[in-house]
Amino acid sequence: DAGVIQSPRHEVTEMGQEVTLRCKPISGHDYLFWYRQTMMRGLELLIYFNNNVPIDDSGMPEDRFSAKMPNASFSTLKIQPSEPRDSAVYFCASSFRRKGHEQYFGPGTRLTVT
Amino acid sequence: AQSVTQPDIHITVSEGASLELRCNYSYGATPYLFWYVQSPGQGLQLLLKYFSGDTLVQGIKGFEAEFKRSQSSFNLRKPSVHWSDAAEYFCAVGAGYGGSQGNLIFGKGTKLSVKP
Numbered sequence: 001d002a003g004v005i006q007s008p009r010h011e012v013t014e015m016g017q018e019v020t021l022r023c024k025p026i027s028g029h030d031y032l033f034w035y036r037q038t039m040m041r042g043l044e045l046l047i048y049f050n051n052n053v054p055i056d057d058s059g060m061p062e063d064r065f066s067a068k069m070p071n072a073s074f075s076t077l078k079i080q081p082s083e084p085r086d087s088a089v090y091f092c093a094s095s096f097r098r099k100g101h102e103q104y105f106g107p108g109t110r111l112t113v114t
Numbered sequence: 115a116q117s118v119t120q121p122d123i124h125i126t127v128s129e130g131a132s133l134e135l136r137c138n139y140s141y142g143a144t145p146y147l148f149w150y151v152q153s154p155g156q157g158l159q160l161l162l163k164y165f166s167g168d169t170l171v172q173g174i175k176g177f178e179a180e181f182k183r184s185q186s187s188f189n190l191r192k193p194s195v196h197w198s199d200a201a202e203y204f205c206a207v208g209a210g211y212g213g214s215q216g217n218l219i220f221g222k223g224t225k226l227s228v229k230p
Contacts, residue, residue, distance in 0.1 A: 004157075031216050031217075033217065042222050042223065043158075043204070043220050043222075043223070045217060045220075048216065048217050050216055055216065055217075056217065091157055091158070093157075093158075095216070097216065100146055100163065100165050100208070101146065101208050101216055101217075101218065102148060102160055102163055103148075103158075103160075103218055104160070105150075105157035105158040105159070106157055107156065107157045108156075108157050
């Protein structure tokens, strides 16, 4: 299996622009997670899905952030409008309930908002 | 609420020395426990996991961890550290009974530096 795939790997954008991060989970996994990692705040869970349905979005920082999972093999995290404080590495991870929820992480997207 | 504590923010060991990274969790029932490693510029990689059974679990890269229910601990060990082990290490517990909620609660991580 190719593992969790994220795109783009790096994104540089200007404040106010819309940013869309993409994730393809491991085939057969039924959970998908979006995390944000910064030096100041560490690793934060933003939102997670089970069978394409959002279960907990309490970690989404504000209304500028939205996430969708239209099918089992694709998810997006959108920031609109972006702000410099959104600069971080965003990770997507997936897991399978029957394997005890061990999560497999993608390589991350490094977002820089200028 | 469940939580995971990694008391050491940063540890430095000499190459070839033994290593123990501490992890304490708060949870009543038998938890699902994990250790992940993150090398610079990389995503998190699963090192090992504990669900039940033998309390000493072996993982990749020569790591092992021991589950001690009486101490609510799941410490990570390696008998001889290599320079390539320099990374950040995260302990995590499955949320909910038997990890039933689906998500993981992560500790804040321990950064390991290795001296030549």
